[in-house]
Amino acid sequence: MALTGPEHQQVRLPVIEALRVLGWMDHQMQWQPEWRVPKAPSEATKREGKRGFAGWPVDLVVFEDPEAPNDWQNVLAIFEFKEPNGSAGISQLETYLSREPRARFGVWSNGTASAIIWKLPDGTFKHTRHDDLQLPSPTDDFTRATSKAIVWNDLFRPTESDLRTSFKALLDLVVARDSVVTRSEMQLDQLCNLLLLKLESDTLGSLNPKKPLLFQLRGSEKETADHIRASFDELVLTREEVFRDEHSPRLLFDDHTIKEVVFAWSGWNLLGVGAEAVSNAFQIFRRANLKAGEGQYFTPTRVISAAVRIMDIQPEDKIIDPACGTGGFLIEAFRDMSARIGNDAAVRTWANRNVFGVDKDSINVKLTRAMMLVLGDGSAHVHIGDSLREDRWQADYPLLKSAMRDGAFSAVLTNPPFGENLKMSARDCEVNKYSISPAAGKGTYKDLELGLVFLERSYRLLQKGGRLGIILPETYFFSSSYVYLREWLERRFIMRGVVNIPMEAFQGFCRAKTNLYVLEKKVEGIA
Incomplete structure (x- = not known):
């Protein structure tokens, strides 16, 4: 809409003034330059990545938080001032609202x-x-429940991009x-906890597709919150193994x-x-909590799938990821x-x-x-604990003593935390008798990268002839600084394969070049 035309003078400016009277702040509203709504999901992805994108201009946009204008994650409302009868404007607004993940409502007006x-x-x-002319005020509730209760058959499958966008926006809201x-x-x-409740709601809904789902809005904010809290309490009782x-x-x-x-x-249908x-x-949540700084580089799906196929897990295999x-x-x-x-x-x-x-992280576990549980159970032996510091198991993680018995597994598959600044102290290495530490220190225990200590922990967990699939930096195997590692491995493992992992796989998490190393524990190796 031109800033000098009749629609601007007769409709947009009066609406903006009416919004001011209701309490909306000037920096919550944007009309110059006109806000642009992505024309397609692919264009929305470009916008998320702060790249140029193709978009439709809208006449006015209102942001929810006055302190975060010009942020697509803060778009609350979209206004259009076209078409005397409103039908085309309403249809257009529906399209725009579907492209703005955080927008709650749209307003059409001809003045x-x-x-x-x-x-x-x-x-x-x-x-x-x-x-x-009817306009909401800043103190109104902009959330509307559906006209009928949501059942399983009403759910739609979000994209992974939808999930990431929603998780990021909700984390910002919570903070x-x-x-x-x-x-x-x-x-x-x-x-x-709320994600677990949503997954439980979807699981129950899939078993009874016509029954109203428990994870949905009720009449008021308080009624919704009370209902969700009661449903979570029930989840804790029925899924006590998770908690x-x-x-x-x-x-x-x-x-x-x-x-x-x-x-x-x-x-959403999260099961789908x-x-x-x-x-x-x-992992949006985890990154926000700076877990990458602790070496938690979460493994991409395509790397996981390839690794599992390469390991060729059989029904007789007993497997662990430490x-x-x-x-x-x-x-x-x-x-x-x-x-x-x-x-x-x-x-x-x-x-x-x-x-x-x-895993040491309780939320990960x-x-x-x-x-x-969603897949069909198998959660009984997922434990919180420190896989490396065995001396602490009895006092801090008593379940690990039986869960991580030496020689109990035919397959270990893991992507351990690694990095030069992520080390186990020489004292901890000595207390837990990690031989790879004095190998690195030429007979003297020394501080050692966690990834290498996990290599020895995996060796202990494996039965003779057992196989290990482990993601580690390439430098461990090719740098002259790690000659001792090749000698240490030679006495304990047979190298069965090295699978290249493109650096792009961990882009945004880790800059180290990594590979998947497939090793077999020697039958006549060191105990």
Whole structure:
């Protein structure tokens, strides 16, 4: 719309003035330059990556947070001032709203008549038409429930991009607005709790597609929050294996945060997306908590799939990932075995007996357990603990003593944390008798990179003839600084394969060139 034309003078400027009177701030509104809405999901991806994109100009956009103007994650409302009868404007607004993931409503007006178009959780829209100019105020509730309860058949499958966008926006909301949960680690844990409840709701819904789902909006913000908290308490009772390491787990977010998360996710089918996509999107939360600084480089799905195929896991295999993160290798092994066996009960029995995982991060472990449950169980042997410091097991992680017995596994598959600044101290190496440390120190125990210590832990876990698939930096195997490693490996393993992993696979997480190394424990090797 031209800034000097009749629509600008007769419609846009009066609407802007009316919004000011209602309490909207000038820097919450943008009309010059006109806001542009991506024309397609691919264009939205370009915008997310801060690249140029093809977009439709809109007459006016309103941002929710006055402190974050010109941010697509803060777009609350879109206004159009075209077409005297409103029908074309309303149709156009529906298209625009579907392209703006955070927008809640649109307004069409010709200066006298108006219509408000509400975006509903199931992806549909609700229209309210008025013969005069009706505009919301900043204190209104912009969330609308669907006209009927959402059932399984109403759900739609989001893209992984949708998931990432939503998770990022919700994390920003929690950090900025939640009045109860303020510590970053607790914020992640609470978001994980809501994600678990949503997955449980989808699982139950898939079994009874016509029954209203538990994860959806109720009449008011308080009613929604009370219902979701009660549903979470029930989840803790029915899925106690997921929460077994927690003391009195509760949903602590304030009512507003709970309502916002429910609105964002209630129309989605997360089971249809797949465990890997949900786990990958969840890493938005982990990155925000600077876990990459601790060497937690979460393994891309395509690398996981290739590694599991190369390892050729068989029904008789007992497998473990001693640094399982959010369970990517365990989930893929379960899926691969399920596709081959084709018997849910048999796969469940195999997983409950033969699939093990350990991670120091309680949220990672909780999410892994949940994903395994969604797939059909197999979460019984996923533990919180420090795989490397065996001297602490009895006092701090008593379950690990039986779960991580030396020589108990035929296959280890892992992507351990690694990096020059991520080391186990010489004292810890000595206390736990890691021979790779004095090998590096020419007879004297020395501080050693965690990735190398995980190599020895994996060796201990394997039975003779067992195989190891481990992702490590290429420099360990080719640099002159690590000559001792090749000598140490020669006495213990047979190298069965090296698989190149493109550097782009971990782009954004890690700059080191890595490979998947496939090793076999020697039958006559060192004990």
